[in-house]
Amino acid sequence: MRIYLILLFFLSSFSFQRLLGKDLNLLTGAFKQENLKASLGDDKSWVPYPAYSDRLAWDKLMAPFKERIIKKGNEALNYQWQVVKATDYLEYERSGNRSIMEKPMNENCTALTNLLLAELAEGQGRFVDQILNGSWQLTEMATWSLSAHLGAFQSSKRSLPQERTKVVDLMAGDVGSLLSWVHYFFRDTFNTINPEISTRLKQQIQQRIIQPYLDRNDMWWQAFELKETQVVNNWNPWCNFNVLTALLLVEDDPDIQLAGIYKTMSSVDRFINYVKTDGACEEGPSYWGHAAGKLYDYLKILSLATKGKINIFDKPVIRDMGEYIAQSYIGGDKWVVNFADASAKGGGDPLLIYRYGQDVNSSEMMQFARYMENTGDKTANFKPSRDIFRAFEDLRCYPQLERVTAALPQNNAKWYPETQFIYLKKGPFFFAAKGGFNNESHNHNDVGSFILYEDQQPLFIDAGVGTYTKKTFSDDRYSIWTMQSAYHNVPMINGADQSFGKEYKAENVAFLPAQNRFQLDIGKAYPKSANVEHWNRSYTLVQNGLDIQDEFKITGPKQANIIHFLVAQEPKIGKGEIRLNNGHATLHFDAGQFTASYEVIPQDDSRLSQVWGKELYRIKLTAKSIKSAGKYTFTIRQEAIK
Known part of the structure; x- marks a missing residue:
């Protein structure tokens, strides 16, 4: 019944919007839930990365970076997992300081990312226990959300996690996505140690990410219940990408998976509808990777999971959103046009820009990506964060980028x-x-x-x-x-x-x-x-x-x-x-x-x-x-x- 009501809410909402004639609805206007259902497989064969046990494939994929990846993993072998204290959350209310709470959590996630990549690169089991420890520590936290974000989603309006309230924000989504990949690659390995590990990971991802996403329409970034003064920004594709990842990798109930994925499509439509059709990022270039870049990640993993059947990379607005990053580049010490909160320095991630350009068939983006790659140590452009999907995609595209001619946009x-x-x-x-x-x-x-x-x-x-x-x-x-x-x-x-x-x-x-x-x-x-x-x-x-x-x-x-x-x-x-x-x-x-x-x-x-x-x-x-x-x-x- 709950799934039926969720789908009914979306269908009625879409019909109303389309009657107004104001919105593009590029996803749900072109693809119905039956199209999605027919396109989704019942296994994980869509994942384009090798199985953990396929050592030859991982050796080939990680060749340019393998030594560095294993070195980072070695540095994390003795990492002491940090506890985020209650007073760390309260500090945001007391002084306005966010970093006291965010720093230890970011460092925990970085260590887990480095360990995960190192184990996939080496495949000898040396990093498994630390991956287990890091994953387990995250599941014991009261929330995966940031103190600065909790107040917007809790009835208490406070920065301390509220009992029986699950919040999906940027950090919670990133953690859920990261742990979904941990579960995907190491479920069988964990089961040989103790099946409770994989069971716990799955349950925590479902309870903290999937269920609240399905149950709630009031998280502002979903854009289902926006107030008049609210806007749709980079949170929308970023959070929806993370929820989609969890649904694809962890959720095994086909009805819940279908309802959840289609809900993400309807939510992302609202972001695309909000963005001007000229493709500019009003938040500026340093937010491009979290706005258009995360939209690209979302569309990419959706296309992969549906074997290319749900794909809107041919739409002009998607291409224009991508090319904005090249147009906004000034040069020199990576100076960029920076209105709003954006920094005046940046330029973007060359590997992300290249992949985006590849899928929207933009030679401008691909040539700009090569230009950016040539401005320093090429291998330094592989900078894995807790966004493990981007790390995997960087590994896949790196050899192709080397064959592109570098150039800046030529228009005046x-x-x-x-x-x-x-x-x-x-x-x-x-x-x-x-x-x-x-x-x-x-x-x-x-x-x-x-x-x-x-x-x-x-x-x-x-x-x-x-x-x-x-x-x-x-x-x-x-x-x-x-x-x-x-x-x-x-x-x-x-x-x-x-x-x-x-x-x-x-x-x-x-x-x-x-x-x-x-x-x-x-x-x-x-x-x-x-x-x-x-x-x-x-x-x-x-x-x-x-x-x-x-x-x-x-x-x-x-x-x-x-x-x-x-x-x-x-x-x-x-x-x-x-x-x-x-x-x-x-x-x-x-x-x-x-x-x-x-x-x-x-x-x-x-x-x-x-x-x-x-x-x-x-x-x-x-x-x-x-x-x-x-x-x-x-x-x-x-x-x-x-």
């Missing part, structure tokens, strides 16, 4: 019309700007902001985000400086910064390719107190720099406008000009209109200082007069260094 403009991102390249410059609205996933109040790089080095920047704490995803989020528009490359209008909310957005957004110009009205991104009727901003990228023009109208202004610019190196202020990057570029402004100053922003957060060093700098151009209407012009020009 990339326009994402729905997400409202623009990337332009001309001469030594890479320019990116955004429209959008102020309730995007991992949102910063940054409508109309831009970044500019010269010779693959940062000039005007987006700082990104610091280390996550309790405040980061709370009502106090916008008290953090990195989230505020005052620390992005946009104006403070009549004393007001931009506000948070979907209603605070760009209007009249347009890209004019013939002029190499991006223009928009950012006035609606500011609160009513700003009294701004419109603030039209345009960016034009020229051969030797960037032109910025602001035209505005304000009702009854009371405070002077301030134009902010965030830069990576200390500026040198002169009359009507500001020298940047040791004189490599100059920002020109009207000295009759503005007074120029700057402030130093110390970077005492390791997540930021690792990218930017000890300091960042905020330029403030303060208008000398208060006007109800006017125009401002700023030009940025490359300078010849003698």
Whole structure:
């Protein structure tokens, strides 16, 4: 009866959505549950990896990395499994610190991953007892979820695990997926030691992952019961991938397996429906691997399990989501376009990008993956984490990547019309700007902001985000400086910064390719107190720099406008000009209109200082007069260094 009600819920939900004509529903719109049932086998023959006992196959598969893998396993042979204490969970409430609880759990999972891979590589049984110990220790935990996540899914709203409440979050899903592969490869080996080991693993995965997923529709990332202010982000494909893995590898009741898999398909449809059809990742490149990348993992394992019969890799939006990672690459020290919470450095995992490109038939992605692989030690790109599926897939694709020619995307403009991102390249410059609205996933109040790089080095920047704490995803989020528009490359209008909310957005957004110009009205991104009727901003990228023009109208202004610019190196202020990057570029402004100053922003957060060093700098151009209407012009020009 429970399975019937679950399926009925989905079918009625899908029918309603499709009648609205708003959603793609690429999975459940094209494949019904009977298609899924007919495509699923009753065994694990779909798994494309060798059996544990097939030593020749594992030797061949792991050849490029075998020595390193076994070395990592040896280092974990004497690893002492850590206990995550109750006070570690409580610390999140007491101080907002997440890492006290997360660090020991992450280290336990890393050790288990290294042991699992080492035993598959060597096959002599040396690592089995430690794999058993690590797996057993995880099953004795009260929860596999993180303290920072529990409150969102428990009636207590607290960070300590709540009795009789099972939560599927990112960590719980990752642990369930990892243990599902442990169970798959070592079930027979464990049974020769004591059958209770495999039985316990299976029961724990079912009770902590499969059953709560089937029973609950209120976990926000499932996107079945979203509140008006909630968005669908990378949690959706990430968690659904983990649940799907557990269902495929552990669940042996065909009815439960069918209902669960189809439910994941309906949930993932909601993520694809939410993502703009232009394919841009509004969370930025450093989240691409957890958003589009996890969607790819989900679609890949679903395709494998159905022998390719349920497959949507031919859909343009799936390909566009993949190619976003190549388009967003700037170069130099792996600089990338980083709006929202994304880091300015990254570039993505070459092996993941290659596999994705292979399945969507994108030579751009495959060539970019080879380019990224060539930027350092090639074998260092194999970096197994607790996501063991990616490790196995990396091993399978590595020899193929070596046969691809390395190249970067050759286009000089990339326009994402729905997400409202623009990337332009001309001469030594890479320019990116955004429209959008102020309730995007991992949102910063940054409508109309831009970044500019010269010779693959940062000039005007987006700082990104610091280390996550309790405040980061709370009502106090916008008290953090990195989230505020005052620390992005946009104006403070009549004393007001931009506000948070979907209603605070760009209007009249347009890209004019013939002029190499991006223009928009950012006035609606500011609160009513700003009294701004419109603030039209345009960016034009020229051969030797960037032109910025602001035209505005304000009702009854009371405070002077301030134009902010965030830069990576200390500026040198002169009359009507500001020298940047040791004189490599100059920002020109009207000295009759503005007074120029700057402030130093110390970077005492390791997540930021690792990218930017000890300091960042905020330029403030303060208008000398208060006007109800006017125009401002700023030009940025490359300078010849003698």
